[in-house]
Each structure stands twice: as structure tokens, then as C-alpha cells.
Amino acid sequence: MRVEAVGDGAYFVQGQSAMGSAANQNFISNAAFVVADGGVLVIDALGSPPLAQRLLQEIRKVTPLPIRYVVVTHYHADHIYGLQVFKQEGAQIIAHASAREYIGSETARQRLAISREELFPWVDEHTRVIEPDRYVGEHGSEADVPLRIGRSEFLLRHVGPSHTLEDLVVWQPSTGVLFAGDLVFRGRVPFVGNADSRSWVAALDRMIALRPRMMLPGHGPVSRSPEADLRATRDYLAYLRQTMGEAARNLEPFDEAYARTDWSRFAGIPLFQAANRMNAYNIYLQMESESK
Numbered sequence: 243m244r245v246e247a248v249g250d251g252a253y254f255v256q257g258q259s260a261m262g263s264a265a266n267q268n269f270i271s272n273a274a275f276v277v278a279d280g281g282v283l284v285i286d287a288l289g290s291p292p293l294a295q296r297l298l299q300e301i302r303k304v305t306p307l308p309i310r311y312v313v314v315t316h317y318h319a320d321h322i323y324g325l326q327v328f329k330q331e332g333a334q335i336i337a338h339a340s341a342r343e344y345i346g347s348e349t350a351r352q353r354l355a356i357s358r359e360e361l362f363p364w365v366d367e368h369t370r371v372i373e374p375d376r377y378v379g380e381h382g383s384e385a386d387v388p389l390r391i392g393r394s395e396f397l398l399r400h401v402g403p404s405h406t407l408e409d410l411v412v413w414q415p416s417t418g419v420l421f422a423g424d425l426v427f428r429g430r431v432p433f434v435g436n437a438d439s440r441s442w443v444a445a446l447d448r449m450i451a452l453r454p455r456m457m458l459p460g461h462g463p464v465s466r467s468p469e470a471d472l473r474a475t476r477d478y479l480a481y482l483r484q485t486m487g488e489a490a491r492n493l494e495p496f497d498e499a500y501a502r503t504d505w506s507r508f509a510g511i512p513l514f515q516a517a518n519r520m521n522a523y524n525i526y527l528q529m530e531s532e533s534k
Contacts, residue, residue, distance in 0.1 A: 243269070243293070245300045246464065250417040251277045251394075253304060254458050255288075255297060259430040259512040262289060262320055267364040268357070269293050271320040274421055274458045275301055276414070280392030281310035284333065285412055285421045286460070287324035290364035294324025298331065309333040310391055313398060314374065315423025315460060316406040317344045319353055323365055325372035336389070337374040338400050340408035345373050378410070386413075401425060401449070404442035405435075411449065418455030420468060425449065426475050428462025430512040434521040439479050439528060446476040478508060479525075486522055487529040496526050 246254045254274045262268040268289030275297075276283045282301060287294050301309065312328045314337040315321060325335060344350050350371050357365045378387040379400045387398040395416065402409035405424045412421035425445060427433070450472050457468035465471040489499030500522055508514055 243296050243300065245304070248419075248456060248458070248464050250414075250419060252417070252419055252458070253277070253301075254464055255300070256463055257288070257320070257461065259462065261513075261516060262357075262361060264361050264364065267293055268320055268323065268361050270461070271318075271424075272458065272460055272462075273297055273321075273324075275309075276391075276394070276396075277305045277307060278391035278394035280394075281308045283389070283391055283394075283396065283412075284309055284312040284328060285458070286315055286321045286423070287312055287328055289320035290323050290361060291327050291369055292364050294327035297324065298327055311336055311389065313337070313389075313410060313412055313421075314341070315411065315421070316402070316409050317341045317350075317371075318406065318424065319357055321424075321460070322371065323357070323369055326370055329372055334376060335372060335374045336376045336378060336398070338402065338408035338410050339377040339379045340400075340402060340406075341374065342377070343407060345371060401445040402441070403438040404445045405432075405437050409445070413452065413454075418453075420449065420452060420454035420457045422449065422457050422459050422472075424460035426457065426459035426462075426465070426471060428459045428465055428471050428474070430461055431508065431514045431517045432461075432475055432478060432521070433517055434479075434482070434524050436524060439483055439525050440532070443476055443479050443483070446472050446479075450476075481507070482522055482525045483529065486526040487533070490526055490529040491533050496523055499526065 257270045262270050273288050274285045309331050312333045312335050389396045397413045399411050454468040457465040485503045
């Protein structure tokens with residue numbers, strides 16, 4: 243784990259462009275922290291308690307200030323299994339209210355059970371899914387939620403349903419730094435899963451309109467050309483929607499549609515072979531539903 247200082251009190255650790263495994267301790271996502279005059283804000287908690295402990299040790303090399311908040315951009319395993327470490331440090335965990343649908347669900351229980359097997363010993367019987375101390379976006383409110391630490395103010399913006407129902411991004415207007423979570427996969431093919439791809443594309447358009455100076459994505463290196471990288475994820479999703487949407491409207495079987503589609507623009511991106519076919523199939527099903 244290497245901490246990168248990116249300016250304005252912000253720091254960043256970058257996970258591997260790989261699938262989660264015991265060999266990499268599930269270190270496949272990014273996390274960030276900002277040192278303000280009154281404490282520390284952490285964005286995401288990594289994919290296992292030992293990783294979060296290492297991140298905490300790195301934070302302590304930078305500052306002795308207390309960790310005030312951890313903002314969870316979304317409740318996917320590679321971002322949340324380290325939360326218990328920060329909870330024990332007294333940090334307040336913040337997430338969007340839509341995360342309630344996942345927390346305590348059978349899906350969450352099954353994923354944790356599988357992770358305890360596949361990611362052992364880094365994820366084990368002591369690893370838990372931690373519920374937030376504070377939910378934002380209660381009662382359907384979509385207003386930005388200000389979060390202040392000392393003289394520093396951050397805005398928590400709900401941009402879901404996109405990658406997940408509960409997607410949050412963290413925007414610091416005073417510095418122009420955008421913490422984008424998994425709405426942006428930089429340097430690897432995104433994981434679509436059961437995402438709402440139409441809303442995801444629209445959310446990326448709104449993020450482009452912010453004109454951020456720097457962006458810290460959920461996967462991949464820091465972006466100092468945020469517009470180009472926002473558009474890269476957007477264009478990939480738009481291409482999936484275009485090609486699979488055409489196939490769905492024409493009642494073309496998925497296997498035939500996938501085989502005839504020109505993937506050359508994206509085939510060289512890391513994890514293309516691992517993720518693209520599954521992404522295309524999920525969006526094919528979504529486009530079938532949209533066309534009805």
C-alpha cells in the first residue's frame with residue numbers, strides 16, 4: 243500500500259486492477275482521506291479489515307488528528323469490509339439511505355459468507371457488514387448534504403441509482419477535488435453488475451458539468467484530466483447501451499449480438515476479458531426491459 247499525496251490535504255491509496263482474491267487481500271479498490279484542521283475524513287474503507295488497519299497506520303504517519311467521518315460511496319464488498327476498523331477508532335460512518343436495501347439482506351449475508359471462504363484469512367468469521375451511524379438522503383431528499391470539518395466543507399451528492407442504488411460522491415468545491423467512487427473506473431473495464439446504466443450515464447454528465455480540477459476514482463489512478471476520464475467511463479457504458487439496445491429491440495439473441503459487436507475500442511483495457519461479456523449481458527437484459 244502506497245499513499246499518494248495529491249494536494250490540498252488529500253491522500254490516496256490505489257488498489258490493484260484485478261479481481262479480489264486471498265492473494266491480494268481484496269485490495270482491488272481505492273480509498274482516500276483528507277486531513278482538515280479539525281480531523282480526518284476518509285472516503286471508503288477497502289476490502290478487508292487488515293487493509294483498513296494498514297490504511298489507518300498510513301493515516302497516523304501523516305497526522306495524529308482524530309478520524310471524524312468515513313463516507314461510504316457504496317456498499318460493495320471491496321469498499322466496506324474495512325469499516326469495522328474505523329468504527330473502532332470512533333469515526334462516524336455515513337452512507338446514503340438507499341444502502342438499507344443491502345445491509346442486512348440475504349445478498350449481503352451470502353456475499354460475506356463467500357468472501358470468508360475465498361478471501362480467508364483476510365476476511366474471516368470476525369468480519370462484519372457495518373451499518374452507518376448516519377444516513378443521508380432520508381425521505382427522498384436529493385439535496386447535497388454539507389459535511390464540515392473545521393474550516394473545510396465537503397458536499398455529499400447522491401448520484402444513484404447508477405453503479406448502485408446508494409452511490410455517493412464527495413465534492414470539495416473549494417479545491418475542485420471530486421471523490422467519484424465507482425462511478426469512474428480508470429484504467430480498467432467497469433463492473434456493471436445490476437447497475438442502472440441509463441442513470442449512470444446521466445450522473446456522469448452531471449459530474450462533467452462540475453468541471454473538477456482533480457478526481458479520485460473508485461478504481462485506477464488519480465485523474466488530473468477528470469473530464470476525459472469521466473467521458474471514458476461514460477462512453478463505454480453508452481456503447482454497451484447502444485449495441486445491446488439495438489440487439490434487444492431487434493430480438494437478436496445475446497450470443498449472436500455479442501459475437502458481431504466490434505469491441506476493438508475497449509479490448510485492450512485491463513479486465514476486459516473478465517468483465518465485458520458479463521457487462522454486455524446485464525445491459526442486454528436491462529435494454530430488453532426498457533424496450534417493453
